Amino acid sequence: MSAKTLMRGTHVLGEAAIRSGCRAYFGYPITPQNELPEYMSSAFAKMPDAVFVQAESELASINMVIGASCTGARVMTSSSSPGVSLKQEGISYLAAMELPAVIVNMMRGGPGLGNIAPAQSDYFQATRGGGHGDYRVIVLAPAYGQEIADMTRQAFDLADKYRTPVMILGDGMMGQMMEPVIFPDPVDVNALPAKDWALTGAKDRPSRIIRSLWLDPPKEEELNWRLVRKYEVITEDITDQEIYLCDDAEIVIVAYGTAARIAKGAVHRVRSQGVKAGLYRPKTLWPFPSHELAAMSKDLHHILVFEMSAGQMVEDVRLSVEGRCPVSFYGRPGGVVSTPEEIAGVLNSLGANVVKKSA
């Protein structure tokens, strides 16, 4: 492990990627994540076995990711909301070709060009696939600097393990903020599990083919069902969440990433005022950690979903809870960041008005 150091989120992500064996980065600049490609370009300039390309567009960069991934390299691209929209075609191809890749989205206020302030309005895009076709992307949502480092390692490992694109979903604040972080030791790139599907030159062995075009519908259907089975395994294996002060809670707030930190601050405030509140923080957004939430919901008086959006994850919460308790939503879209005081106010008013379940 490294010594404890103070770094901004984008740099943490870059360093963690390199330590995870990432040796190829392709991207196109956009605020608020430019410090990530900056970090990769500066680090890769000193690494003869690594490649950095600032592509001519987001479309070009995601296609470069496809190419590098075909050869078996650990590869990453990054962008912010409008740029990630442009990458969606390529992400669909990655899913169809069953190629590992790590895609970073440091979300900003939208829709359209929006602004560069922190937001969470790309939840639907990230968790529903984002591009065309029946596919999913694993989505990890860090809330702390240390978690950016840990989840970056996890992202590369999951991408390789399941041969699927993995997205790290942060926001402008996660990217810009500096916090203390300790890095895991670097992996030995040559010791990573061999990829028996990678295109490495077919001398003395049969050709390998990686494709996403299946003109024969039954063949395409076969691919789709294979992906579905894979997604079922992923859902079974990797869902993760933080459950905080929920044991005696009557109201639970569900939030992820930056919003979850603010929510945790609010939980502390209202607890000191006598409201029994807890926090449920999904760390994987897809697959969504439904199970634990569903289990606790039957004993809760109310669930409040807080997002820096107009309300997206709230749908997954309602699907998980299935009416076992009331679910309401509070959100600030457009790049506005709520204060813990503001969310405490919402929790307090709910606390005063919830209909208590009889014991």
Next chain:
Amino acid sequence: MSLKIIFSGFGGQGVLMMGYVLAFAGMNEDKHVTFLPSYGAEVRGGTANCTVVVSDEEIASPIASAPEFVVAMNYPSMIKYQNMVKSGGVMFLNSDLISEEPSRGDINLFRAPVNTLAHDMGADRSLNMVMLGIVAAKTGMVSREALLLAIEKVLQGKKKSLIEMNQKALEAGMNFATENN
């Protein structure tokens, strides 16, 4: 305990460096710290600011809606942040560039001619460390030793004379704060 501070000024005054050194020192005291710089469109036009939180507990939000302390290195910064300071909090003003006073009366002011103090010790560019020394002495957010070490670590690889100059400037600020209570 959780303390929030905003450092503000114009580009070149070392505003981000002040915050970074403070956060670094807090980290080395095993406290929870966050450092949030202004970025993008906000910084166009030459203003710079950053928010630092130093806390004994996990930090919820790195944004300070009502910071205990604000450092204003120039007049526009005082105008921008005077209404944000928590009631009873302290505003540190660079009196070389700010002759006015905030319009509210429920906050404490500490005025220091940091340009002059830095100039007098032959270290014009270290005005930020002079101000940080003042802040440290007045707020007790982090210890003197942690700050001196932080300067050394943050400036690692730079000339030894530069590191020492910044450390001296920090101590000059601390002395000024003690002498002008």
